[in-house]
Amino acid sequence: MADTKPNNYIEGISGFPAFIELTTHLMKTQNPFFTTSRREFMKAGSAAVVGSVVASSFPMSANAFYSSDDVIKIGIIGCGGRGTGATVQALSTKQNIKLVAMADAFSDRLEESYEQITNPDAEHAGAVAGRFDVPAERRFVGFDAYKQLIPLVDVVLIATPPGFRPIHFEAAVAADKHVFMEKPVATDSPGIRSVLATAEIAKQKKLNVVVGLQRHYQNEYREWVDRMHNGMIGDITTGRVYWNSGGVWVRDRAGLEAKAGRTLTEMEYQMRNWYYFNWLCGDHIVEQHIHNIDVGNWVKNAYPVRAQGQGGRLVRTGADHGEIFDHHYVEYEYADGSRMISQCRHMPNTMSRVTEAFHGTKGSAPRPGVLLSASGETLYQHDGRNDINPYQVEHDELFAAVAAGEYKYADAENGANATMSAILGRMCTYSGQLIEWDDALNSPLSLMPTTFAWDAAPPVLPNEQGMYKIAVPGETKVL
Amino acid sequence: MIGAFMRSTSCRHAYNGWLVWLFLVFLSACVSTQDPKMQDPEMHDHDAPAASDSSMPSESGFKLGDTRTLNIPGTNVSFSLVYVPGGTYTIGSPESEKGRDTDEGPAVSVKLGGYWIGQYEVTGDEFSVFRYPDRDADTTAVPGAVYSVDAVSRPSPPYEDPAFGMGGARKPAVGMTQWGALHYAKWISEKTGVFFRLATEAEWETACKAGTTLPFGPGVDATTIAEYAWMSSNGGGKLNEVGSKKPNAWGIYDLFGNAAEWTMDEYQADYASQIAEMNSVDPWIEPSRLHPRTVKGGSYYDSAPQLRCSDRLESTLNWKRRDPQIPKSFWWNTDAPFLGFRLVAPERTLSAEELEMFWTMVLGE
Numbered sequence: 001m002a003d004t005k006p007n008n009y010i011e012g013i014s015g016f017p018a019f020i021e022l023t024t025h026l027m028k029t030q031n032p033f034f035t036t037s038r039r040e041f042m043k044a045g046s047a048a049v050v051g052s053v054v055a056s057s058f059p060m061s062a063n064a065f066y067s068s069d070d071v072i073k074i075g076i077i078g079c080g081g082r083g084t085g086a087t088v089q090a091l092s093t094k095q096n097i098k099l100v101a102m103a104d105a106f107s108d109r110l111e112e113s114y115e116q117i118t119n120p121d122a123e124h125a126g127a128v129a130g131r132f133d134v135p136a137e138r139r140f141v142g143f144d145a146y147k148q149l150i151p152l153v154d155v156v157l158i159a160t161p162p163g164f165r166p167i168h169f170e171a172a173v174a175a176d177k178h179v180f181m182e183k184p185v186a187t188d189s190p191g192i193r194s195v196l197a198t199a200e201i202a203k204q205k206k207l208n209v210v211v212g213l214q215r216h217y218q219n220e221y222r223e224w225v226d227r228m229h230n231g232m233i234g235d236i237t238t239g240r241v242y243w244n245s246g247g248v249w250v251r252d253r254a255g256l257e258a259k260a261g262r263t264l265t266e267m268e269y270q271m272r273n274w275y276y277f278n279w280l281c282g283d284h285i286v287e288q289h290i291h292n293i294d295v296g297n298w299v300k301n302a303y304p305v306r307a308q309g310q311g312g313r314l315v316r317t318g319a320d321h322g323e324i325f326d327h328h329y330v331e332y333e334y335a336d337g338s339r340m341i342s343q344c345r346h347m348p349n350t351m352s353r354v355t356e357a358f359h360g361t362k363g364s365a366p367r368p369g370v371l372l373s374a375s376g377e378t379l380y381q382h383d384g385r386n387d388i389n390p391y392q393v394e395h396d397e398l399f400a401a402v403a404a405g406e407y408k409y410a411d412a413e414n415g416a417n418a419t420m421s422a423i424l425g426r427m428c429t430y431s432g433q434l435i436e437w438d439d440a441l442n443s444p445l446s447l448m449p450t451t452f453a454w455d456a457a458p459p460v461l462p463n464e465q466g467m468y469k470i471a472v473p474g475e476t477k478v479l
Numbered sequence: 480m481i482g483a484f485m486r487s488t489s490c491r492h493a494y495n496g497w498l499v500w501l502f503l504v505f506l507s508a509c510v511s512t513q514d515p516k517m518q519d520p521e522m523h524d525h526d527a528p529a530a531s532d533s534s535m536p537s538e539s540g541f542k543l544g545d546t547r548t549l550n551i552p553g554t555n556v557s558f559s560l561v562y563v564p565g566g567t568y569t570i571g572s573p574e575s576e577k578g579r580d581t582d583e584g585p586a587v588s589v590k591l592g593g594y595w596i597g598q599y600e601v602t603g604d605e606f607s608v609f610r611y612p613d614r615d616a617d618t619t620a621v622p623g624a625v626y627s628v629d630a631v632s633r634p635s636p637p638y639e640d641p642a643f644g645m646g647g648a649r650k651p652a653v654g655m656t657q658w659g660a661l662h663y664a665k666w667i668s669e670k671t672g673v674f675f676r677l678a679t680e681a682e683w684e685t686a687c688k689a690g691t692t693l694p695f696g697p698g699v700d701a702t703t704i705a706e707y708a709w710m711s712s713n714g715g716g717k718l719n720e721v722g723s724k725k726p727n728a729w730g731i732y733d734l735f736g737n738a739a740e741w742t743m744d745e746y747q748a749d750y751a752s753q754i755a756e757m758n759s760v761d762p763w764i765e766p767s768r769l770h771p772r773t774v775k776g777g778s779y780y781d782s783a784p785q786l787r788c789s790d791r792l793e794s795t796l797n798w799k800r801r802d803p804q805i806p807k808s809f810w811w812n813t814d815a816p817f818l819g820f821r822l823v824a825p826e827r828t829l830s831a832e833e834l835e836m837f838w839t840m841v842l843g844e
Binding site for chain 2: 080081082084085086088116117122123124212214242243244245246247248249348349352353354355367370381383384385386388389390391392
């Protein structure tokens with residue numbers, strides 16, 4: 001592992017290494033932007049680029065090719081609250097990291113994020129001091145901002161609304177970058193298939209990919225799930241997973257237009273109020289409840305083979321609530337016949353429950369960190385009060401691997417399948433049908449726009465009353 | 480006193496003479512006596528505390544153990560308070576106390592004005608009136624005041640469930656930051672016309688020890704604490720309904736265990752020495768930083784030593800570690816489902832101007 005420099009270490013970053021076009025045909029076709037630096041050469045997961053010879057000649061753990069004062073350059077695509085959080089966590093790791101570029105669809109979001117990251121009064125100020133260098137020319141705005149950012153960095157952080165994930169992930173891996181990307185990783189089946197294909201390429205290129213399903217990086221879950229895998233409560237026959245809460249933010253059109261002092265295009269409005277549009281968000285069963293569904297799959301070591309369910313919207317029914325449901329109930333079936341019951345709800349004043357529980361042939365797991373025997377005796381209880389922040393662990397582990405030149409993380413495939421599980425649930429609640437996994441995964445139905453531009457029409461449009469079409473079980477086609 | 484509010488450079492001072500804002504007028508307007516626990520003779524049938532003259536009626540005519548129930552105007556939600564007379568009490572633990580930590584002492588005298596303290600931790604039912612505007616109503620007990628549901632600063636939607644699924648109408652409300660708890664106190668003050676805030680450390684510990692110098696107050700010890708507390712040995716690792724264990728000697732429930740409780744004070748390791756030096760009525764370590772602040776009472780995670788009245792817990796940024804966003808929520812801790820709060824209404828009143836300064840000071844707004 002590289003030596004750790006003090007956080008205020010800012011040596012020698014007056015600009016970027018020059019990019020040159022390499023003359024080797026293989027390199028040129030696969031990677032037109034490649035630095036002259038040997039360090040970059042190794043660190044960017046170049047094994048696949050130059051073929052297996054390099055990979056077998058130099059052990060991946062050998063980091064003698066780049067000295068300890070080398071900086072791992074990162075860039076963030078998607079500068080909302082989560083992207084800002086992820087950036088600060090990346091900068092707070094022990095490795096020698098520098099934020100050198102930022103990208104967002106909106107300039108104001110990017111600037112707010114930069115202010116948060118660099119705020120000298122923030123709790124993270126000490127941890128990130130001297131670790132950012134993002135002059136105006138490396139702040140990229142608009143739908144294509146990611147294209148400008150990716151060549152400039154070693155590791156790409158992706159935290160845009162989920163609909164863009166397949167596009168950005170593909171571009172990052174094509175450019176041989178390690179990736180941290182948030183969940184979910186797509187909003188429709190074509191997006192999932194794209195991410196699965198990119199995941200395969202990332203694997204071949206030995207690019208580390210961490211997906212923000214942070215329960216996998218949380219001690220309480222790791223210890224709990226390990227014990228279930230080891231049979232402490234027998235075979236798992238039933239899972240129950242929940243994200244029942246009061247809901248999330250709404251950015252209403254009137255408020256946005258008042259702030260902007262002008263009428264927004266429909267594309268701009270949907271991009272701002274993205275939670276309520278399926279091409280961007282996937283509905284809350286995908287955007288939030290994926291965490292719990294993913295835990296269910298993890299405990300079962302499997303993905304569902306089919307599902308059926310129901311849902312609708314009863315409370316959150318305004319124009320600014322777009323097209324998503326406010327509740328879903330799904331019954332998933334695994335190949336061994338076991339079931340996972342999934343509930344998610346966004347309704348204020350109702351019972352809050354965000355958790356997972358399991359029942360086995362020899363006991364139960366009533367909540368994360370707790371295992372009981374069939375007679376109710378405590379078999380395991382994790383005291384998570386002093387666990388470290390799993391969001392930080394994600395970055396600590398990813399950047400330790402990158403710094404050491406190791407290939408350790410390939411989260412994208414599970415990220416895609418977890419997302420697909422949640423999309424399958426949405427397909428069931430929107431259609432009211434029993435749907436097979438394979439049919440869902442192979443559906444050609446795309447939710448995405450054909451053109452990304454502020455004056456382009458998004459795939460769903462409001463009627464004269466400003467209302468959007470809502471799925472109707474029994475009528476809506478989802479495959 | 481107003482000057483004291485304004486001294487931003489001073490990190491600690493006493494705040495003297497808090498008064499319940501128009502307390503007498505509105506207490507009589509809001510009070511109901513329907514809570515059966517108020518009628519429970521056992522609750523009032525106890526010895527006067529040795530360390531004070533609190534068996535004597537206060538100027539206002541209230542006496543130790545008096546209990547009142549207040550309705551939240553415009554709702555069917557109520558909450559109960561127990562009266563603690565002003566006097567001189569002893570807080571801090573002696574070195575001989577079993578399980579003692581070094582930050583608990585020395586045992587010192589403290590002068591307190593009279594105060595009403597929540598008989599229970601603030602419940603999910605109560606907090607949800609504040610949290611959800613459609614549970615609230617455009618009504619207040621303050622004559623002439625205009626109260627608008629839409630004008631209240633309310634908690635933002637938390638990312639996950641701050642209560643980890645353990646919450647409920649009669650469970651302690653948990654997971655809010657101290658700032659969030661203080662906002663609740665400001666709101667309930669505006670609703671009821673009674674000035675509420677959190678307990679100071681000294682008020683909290685005095686109520687817990689019920690005027691004695693015993694680790695758990697009279698009648699409770701390490702062998703019987705499980706009858707009074709939801710704790711590690713009996714709490715099932717989760718929150719339980721308030722008031723479902725025995726009350727302490729002054730009729731106050733869940734001081735031991737269940738949810739731990741925010742106080743008003745910044746945590747200082749030599750707190751007892753500092754307030755002894757202050758030698759003022761109602762001593763308070765005014766916070767000058769976000770953490771640590773003092774948490775009392777222990778929770779369902781804890782065992783007897785942490786449930787002692789003098790035990791102290793330091794708040795930490797770590798309780799917000801899983802907040803995925805930056806800036807992190809002002810309202811919610813993502814990792815403190817064991818932590819709620821209890822209200823205190825000090826007996827002495829404040830002017831409207833002083834109240835405004837107080838809220839500006841403690842909320843930093």
